[in-house]
Amino acid sequence: MNVLIVGAGPTGLTAAVELARQGFVPTIIDQRLEPSGLSRAVGISTSSLRLLAPSGVTEKLLQAGPALQGICGYFNDKLLLSLNFSEHLPHNDHDAFYPPLHCLPQDQTEAILTSRFRELGGEVGYGIAFVKLEQNDLSVAVTTTSEKAEYDFVIGADGIQSLVRQQLAVAFNGYELDEPWSVADVETSHWQHPQQFSAFLKSNGEMCVAAPIGKNRVRFVSNTADALNTLPINVNVHNIRRQSTFTISVRQAADYSVGRVHLAGDAAHCHSPVGGRGMNLGIADATQLASCLINNSSTNYHQLRYEHASKTISITERGRRLLSSDNKLSTLIKPTAMKFVNQSSFIKRRFVKSMLDD
Numbered sequence: 001m002n003v004l005i006v007g008a009g010p011t012g013l014t015a016a017v018e019l020a021r022q023g024f025v026p027t028i029i030d031q032r033l034e035p036s037g038l039s040r041a042v043g044i045s046t047s048s049l050r051l052l053a054p055s056g057v058t059e060k061l062l063q064a065g066p067a068l069q070g071i072c073g074y075f076n077d078k079l080l081l082s083l084n085f086s087e088h089l090p091h092n093d094h095d096a097f098y099p100p101l102h103c104l105p106q107d108q109t110e111a112i113l114t115s116r117f118r119e120l121g122g123e124v125g126y127g128i129a130f131v132k133l134e135q136n137d138l139s140v141a142v143t144t145t146s147e148k149a150e151y152d153f154v155i156g157a158d159g160i161q162s163l164v165r166q167q168l169a170v171a172f173n174g175y176e177l178d179e180p181w182s183v184a185d186v187e188t189s190h191w192q193h194p195q196q197f198s199a200f201l202k203s204n205g206e207m208c209v210a211a212p213i214g215k216n217r218v219r220f221v222s223n224t225a226d227a228l229n230t231l232p233i234n235v236n237v238h239n240i241r242r243q244s245t246f247t248i249s250v251r252q253a254a255d256y257s258v259g260r261v262h263l264a265g266d267a268a269h270c271h272s273p274v275g276g277r278g279m280n281l282g283i284a285d286a287t288q289l290a291s292c293l294i295n296n297s298s299t300n301y302h303q304l305r306y307e308h309a310s311k312t313i314s315i316t317e318r319g320r321r322l323l324s325s326d327n328k329l330s331t332l333i334k335p336t337a338m339k340f341v342n343q344s345s346f347i348k349r350r351f352v353k354s355m356l357d358d
């Protein structure tokens with residue numbers, strides 16, 4: 001089986017590793033001249049760790065990042081919620097091997113996937129852009145900036161602006177959010193929560209989340225144009241490694257498959273980083289699609305993945321609207337709910353279990 005993967009982000013690289021480890025080393029290209037240095041996603045879910053375990057990638061991801069011990073929540077400058085994973089693992093999961101959430105910058109996750117792909121005999125073709133495709137019942141003819149070649153299948157893992165999706169004339173239904181969001185990666189030696197994922201909600205609807213991404217390094221993401229200034233508590237920043245704003249699209253492709261060409265990851269769906277689901281959905285798409293191609297059941301792929309992403313988008317959007325709402329009722333509900341959860345071991349256990357099962 002001869003497969004071309006367009007895009008060497010986490011989705012394309014996962015598909016490459018999954019196909020290669022099962023004996024089908026694909027061709028993978030990326031228009032970038034070299035691997036991306038951007039660390040967009042940091043949260044790797046338990047389900048992604050489970051999916052990446054058979055290839056040996058999970059072991060390396062766990063070795064590379066700091067162990068996350070729990071989560072905490074602030075309303076304005078008050079710490080109202082603190083949850084330690086190890087205290088609230090469901091009884092039968094006490095021996096669970098994977099943590100409920102693991103933090104690692106996306107460029108490191110990509111580097112680990114790339115290195116595993118190389119060990120399996122593959123190589124990413126950097127500096128090669130997909131240009132166009134034509135397909136019939138038997139194959140797909142693809143033109144790239146380097147050559148014209150025929151493939152049995154093509155995977156479009158080429159991100160939100162996917163040219164593969166555009167060539168297939170597949171609708172990308174949804175909308176854009178008006179407000180700018182921001183991200184900041186900083187070096188600080190005095191961060192209060194070096195082993196926890198923390199969320200800061202404010203009564204004016206602003207929010208900021210913080211994740212440890214290395215020794216003395218913290219990532220902040222906010223629904224404002226300035227993540228660091230949105231924090232209601234002090235952070236002693238030694239160095240800002242990266243700071244930028246970004247806009248958010250909430251969209252989903254109407255079809256994930258057209259004939260022998262399939263869409264995965266951000267090429268198929270995108271939404272806000274609330275819940276940290278984007279990369280994890282892409283990893284799940286990629287493993288499912290690799291399995292469908294190998295088992296000659298790629299016609300099932302759309303059905304297997306579309307509904308799941310559709311639900312995730314609507315949950316993520318409901319969460320984003322609630323967390324960023326500044327109306328009086330939600331300003332009352334948010335701190336009350338945080339205090340309530342903080343006092344309930346039962347809810348904490350259910351929450352940790354939902355993270356493990358996701």
Ligand SMILES: Cc1cc2nc3c(=O)[nH]c(=O)nc-3n(C[C@H](O)[C@H](O)[C@H](O)COP(=O)(O)OP(=O)(O)OC[C@H]3O[C@@H](n4cnc5c(N)ncnc54)[C@H](O)[C@@H]3O)c2cc1C
Pocket residue numbers: 006007008009010011012029030031032036040041042043044106128129130131157158159160162163183221246264265266267273275276277278279280281282
């Ligand atoms: C600030 C921020 C924080 C985030 N945090 C999280 C998080 O904590 N957890 C999470 O799960 N997700 C998170 N996400 C989302 C996550 O980053 C994306 O969902 C993920 O990068 C999607 O991966 P992908 O491989 O599908 O697409 P991409 O990462 O966009 O990769 C697509 C690749 O295709 C290549 N390409 C594009 N066009 C062509 C072409 N014509 N020819 C060849 N190559 C091409 C591009 O160069 C690129 O390398 C976050 C996003 C942002 C912006």
